[in-house]
Amino acid sequence: MYLVYKPEGSDEPQRFKYEPRRSIMSAEREMLERRTARNYTEFTKDVVAGSSVCRRALLFLFQKREHPGIKYEDVDFAWDELTLEYSRGELLTMREEVVDKAPPDQLAAVLEKLDEQIAEAFEDPEEEGKAQLPLAE
16 A cells, blocks of 8 residues: 655655555554554554544654654645555455455446556555555554
């Protein structure tokens, strides 16, 4: 999964690989918990659900890695400047799983939507095998 930041006026978006189970270290997880008043499992779910507080904290974390002097107060974005995107591998995993979970009368529509997303998704060259979905449990 990627946190994609494209501030107004920029030519190329900044794409941050977001792997909650692997890429966020303990000190970073603790900072996210303090900033958002959520435990890490709640935080990962709320990032996916669209929490602005959680997404801002996550953007701050990624920006801080590249610009150590940045302050939390400096991180501000318009809603359409920050998106969360699944990788192609994650979408393929979802497609496999939805066949058993979606109601039969909705399956065709769900698969069609997933196929559209898969066609447009960023393909991660580092993604090997089956992708894990981005929730820390």
